[in-house]
Amino acid sequence: MSSQSDVSPMENQPSEDHSLTVQGSKPIGNVGSTTVEWAAVSPTENNLQKGVTPTAYVHALRRHWLLSGAMGVILAGIVAVLLWVLLPKTYTTSSLIKVAMQSDSIVGDERARVYAPLYEVEKGTQLGLVRSPFVLQAALRAPGISNLSIVKKRKNDIITWLKEELRVSYPGNAELMEISLSGDSPSEVTKLVQAITDAYWKESVEKEEDRRRAKLAELERCYSQQSEKVRKARSSLSALAETMKTSDREAVSIQQQAAVQRLGESRRQLYTVRRELRQLRGQLVAQQKAFERLNEIQGDDFEVQEAIQRDPIMRQLLQKESGYREMVAQQERVVRPGSTSLSADRFSRQFQSITAECESRRTEIREMIQKAKQAKLKEMLADLQVRVDVLAREEKVLDGEYLEQREEVNQIGKSSVELEMKQKDLETYEGMLRQLAGGRETLKIELSSKPRIQLLQKATDPKTYDNPKIRMALTLLGSGIGFFIPVCGLVWWDVRKQRINTPDEVSKDLGLNVIGSVPIIPGRAIGRLNAPGRKNQLWNLRLTESIDGIAARLLRNAAIEESRVVLVTSAVSGEGKTTLATQIAMSLARAGKNTALVDFDLRRPSIDKAFQLPLDPGVSEVLCQEATVADVVQPIDFPNLSVVTSGRCDRLALQALANGGDALIFEELRKEFDFVIVDGSPILPVADSRYVAQHVDKVVMSVFRDFSRAPRVTSACEILNAFGVEELEAVVISSGEDSYGTIDADVGA
16 A cells, blocks of 8 residues: 555545445445344343334435335336226116105195104115115015026125115215115116115005005094094083083182082081080089089088078077086086086086087088089089080081081082093093094195105116226225335334434434544445545545544543543444544544554454455464564554554454453553554444453444444443443444535536
């Protein structure tokens, strides 16, 4: 390779499949070169649910618009041809039946207002009758129908087929009912439709006419019976009116009110007499009890004493008794004790005689008082008995009058209720009779007028098949669906891959710090990057500026954090990590930094081919202690840049790498170089870069827009975090829409 100072012989150049390559070498990591045996893949790839936004479908369509469009055009053409050829020619025949809202001879505006709300129900009823099983079976029994091929094909399910295929409708929601059927034989379709129309007419319309005539006969019979009921009701009402001498409800009501008033007065008088009679009978019983007790008890001493004081004889006797008592007392005081005196004896005998007379008179007075009381009680008892007898006779008379008047009131009430009931019955019978008469007359008029349902057009053989516009529309619709099936399928398949669509998704959705973006250069411009011409120089300048921007970030970080050993890797192969590592190393070398590019992709080395260097000795030999670091560092024709190839990898080299053998390599390289750029293997397929990541200062993930998948990148980041990587950043390989300046769309030859 010849040395160049301004433009490096190794520039990032995308191939036609969007992979980054080195000028003059074979493409590295072609898109789709993922046919490697995967090692431990984090379950995050299967579990990550990336939020699907409408922009994801737009980017998926952008990636596959050409392929999906071509496949859609091909499939649309195939579907269109098949539909146009395979869609059968069908013939449709129909018959027309008028279902009028009302009959002409009956209907006025008033009748229209009555039937209009029910017209939709009537139309639905007729539609259901046409498609009813008994009408369809009657049509199939018509002569010649069973021999039709259209019937023979569906002998077992002809009724079900007719229900599905027979179309009965009201075009324009008018009064016309259309019965139509489609098929490939116009004559057979016509016969079948006409048979269905005739069966409907016989089974529905004519039978409905017969039912109406039978209904008229039934109305005539009911009218006669109701007339007889009206006649009997009138006769019964007349007889009752003669009995009551009036048929006026108001007069009967006045009679009833007067009788009720008389009944109330009689009841009041009866209750008054009964109350007085109860009182007198109580008094009579009490006086009788008093008379009986009068014979058993003596008179009252106070009453007797009063009578004695009023009796003159008794007063004289008492005075004599008092005088003799004093005389006796005086003699007893004068006569000495033990001696006798004739005068004292005489006074004593007289005193005793007077005392006996007083007692006898007192007894007579007591007996006189007793007899006077008895005589008075007898007189009172006699008087009470007379009054009781009089009131008892009056009660009997009043009770008879009350019963008669109550019977009269009951009779008037019953007659009034009966009169009212008979009048109500008569009104009901007459109302029903009027209804029957109206219905009978209405039905007579309807039977004599034009029927509401009329056959306007019989089924006729169709002259041409159905509208070809329908076949054209179906063909266009099918071709459109055929076109969109592969488009939608590819877009859906691509969206499920959850590819990276924009650099912003890497930082926002995946949480990685994006330190730069490398443009994707069209394959037709790769070979002319160093050629003269404004467009070629613009592509070359854009690529160089993007890489230099990434290198500037690394230089700044190295000055602050001493991050001088950088591992460039990716989630899987084909994401441009090798080219990215190469270009970063070259950019650092152009910046005057002594840089080493180390190929640690031991299983699939490519740095040696890019720089046309021998494969060994290299990293594998150092790991196996077959060479030193100084032996494997190879200078190239590029200022400040040295390359360490991978060497020939074997099982011992991989074991040494797993045991930390790479740490010694990085220690030696740190001493000799300002920067060490390591091209590592992909993270997910193998574990090599996981071991290397533990001994570097920073890891840069290469993310290829439209190829890298978000779940895989996330899984790789989680694995690196698990191995203790703290400095993890990303570079997005994408189109140049975010770059400064413009470029013509046509990169001409």
